[in-house]
Amino acid sequence: MNKYPLLKIKINKRRYIQDISDSIKKNKMTMGPKCFDLEKKIANFLKVKNVILTTSGTNALMMATILSNLKPFDKVIISNLAWVAATNPVLIMGGNINVVDTMPGSEIIDYNKLNEAIIKIRPKLVILVHLNGQAKYNKKFDQLKKKYKFFVIEDAAQALLTKSDFKKKSCGTFYDVGCYSLSITKPIHMVYGGFCATNNDKYAKYLKAVRSNGVPNNKKLKKKLSTSKGLNLKPSDIHAAIGLFSLRNAQNFSKTLSENYKEYEKSITNKKIKMIKLQGRMPIPNYATAIVQDIKRFFLFCQRNLIEVSHGVTTITETKTIRNPKNNLNNSIFISNNLVRLPFGTGYKKSEIRKICKILNKF
Ligand SMILES: Cc1ncc(COP(=O)(O)O)c(C=O)c1O
Structure with a gap:
């Protein structure tokens, strides 16, 4: 058993049981009032x-x-450093994935290379991935979107708590749709869950139909006929009850995560472990991430000291789902090979982080 698990989350079991039993008593365990309330909040x-x-x-x-509306062979651009959850839907729909490198020592896409690729490839869809609460936006990219009219999905699964102040918008709400995770590995969670966010009402209506096997919620229609592709992706009120409780703690959780990350930055003095300097506007990290020298030996060292660590997000090219990428991808490959996630989460106290650092400094 690890003394310091990779993820320690703050949960209130008594409140969870109370809130879940509330949902059960209301006789609406499927998509009911708690789901709608959570959407609104x-x-x-x-x-x-x-x-x-x-x-x-x-x-x-x-x-x-x-x-x-991706069609087979349509071109899609995404950062090479992304979780496959963003690329698998493209593969399922038959799209062609093109990857772009990140900036040196960073998990953020290189916008110079991205903009160049957009001009060359003319994609139908671009997926921006805001890893570990870090989001950057780019004026030239915005101009290209206007010019070429490609669709943009923001994968903000790791960035719900990042409140970008740029144009007073939140991270993940800049373009067509933002996609977020509310799974238990995220600071705000409903055990299993997630959502799409959009300022476009037409898109919202369409997404609601997609969530319901492609059947729009039109009470005037006598028959339930699907009008688009879709699946049964409706959440339950039992999960939403937990989501509502979790969201209420958003401010506290943001503070804890920021402070714990700073504690790592302050207390790690070992030159072989270099914390990633978080980039973007007001990033709130989900993970404590560091670049480590001699990673194999580091994993063994942590195992011996009962500290659980893991790799971060790996590159899409390593998944072998795309053929012969010709571009230079050295930066993202470097991060994939050398980035380590250290124990983190809303349940960790600063004193525990200090103890972890004391051990890691001996590596
Ligand atoms: C960047 C990124 N995208 C997508 C997902 C998928 O979210 P979920 O686990 O809720 O399916 C994750 C999950 O960790 C993620 O980190």
Whole structure:
């Protein structure tokens, strides 16, 4: 048993049981009042017009990809450093994936290379991935979107708590659809869950139909006929009850995560472990991430000291789902090979982080 698990979350078991039993007593365990309440509260939190709750961040990405109307062989651009949850929907729909490198020492896409690729490839869809609460936006990218009219999905699964102040918008709400995870590995969670966020009412209506096997919620229609592709991706009130409780703690959780990350930055003095300097506007991290020298030996060292660590997000090229990428991808490959996630989460106290650092400094 690890003394310091990779993820320690703050949970209130008594409140969970109380809130779940409330949902059961209301006789509406499927998509009912708690789901709608959670959608409304997340929309207020993000200052976005529509939130469409679903069963995972992966399914939110599937719904958004269906909305993008991607056809077989349509071109899609994404960062090479991304979780496969964003690329699998594209593969399922038959799209062609093109990857772009990140900036040196960073998990953020290189916008110079991205903009170049957009001009060259003319994609139908671009997926921006905001890893570990870090989001950057780019004026030239915005101009290209206007010019070429490609669809943009923001994978903000790891960035719900990042409140970008740029144009007073939240991270993940800048373009067509933002997709977020509310799974238990995320600071705000409903055990399993996720959602799409959009300011476009037409898109929201479409996404609601996609969530319901493609059948729009039109009470005037006598027959339940599907009008688009879709799946049963409706969440339950039992999960939403937990989501509502979790969201109420958003501010506290943001503070704890920021402070714990700073504690790592302050207390790690070992030159072989270099914390990633978080980038973007007001990033709130989900993970404590460091670049480590001699990673194999580091994993063994941590194992011996009962500290659980893991790799971070790996590159899409390593998944072998795309053929012969010709571009230079050295930066993202470097991060994939050398980035380590250290024990983290809303349940960790600063004193525990200090103890972990004391051990890691001996590596
Ligand atoms: C960047 C990214 N995208 C998508 C997902 C998928 O979210 P979920 O686990 O809720 O399906 C994750 C989950 O960790 C993620 O980190």
